[in-house]
Amino acid sequence: MYSDTIDTVENGESLTSLCMVIACVSFPFGWNSDEFRKVCGPESNRFEVGLCSLRWAYPLAIIGEYRLLMKRILLFIVCY
Numbered sequence: 001m002y003s004d005t006i007d008t009v010e011n012g013e014s015l016t017s018l019c020m021v022i023a024c025v026s027f028p029f030g031w032n033s034d035e036f037r038k039v040c041g042p043e044s045n046r047f048e049v050g051l052c053s054l055r056w057a058y059p060l061a062i063i064g065e066y067r068l069l070m071k072r073i074l075l076f077i078v079c080y
Contacts, residue, residue: 017065017068017069020064021065023061024061024062024065027058031045031047031048031049040052
């Protein structure tokens with residue numbers, strides 16, 4: 001009974017984690033767009049944000065994904 005619930009939660013968490021990884025990886029590709037250059041200056045590209053700056057949301061998303069990865073590794077080691 002409990003194992004079915006845990007498996008369902010883990011599967012949902014895996015899907016959420018995968019979507020978050022895709023979002024974090026694809027986010028910098030938008031920095032090269034014309035709209036972004038209008039706001040952040042012409043020197044902005046995929047690897048530099050120009051006059052704009054990254055606040056806490058993006059680094060915290062990456063840290064959160066790292067935390068979930070570590071949790072999954074430790075859960076695998078402990079349970080199996």
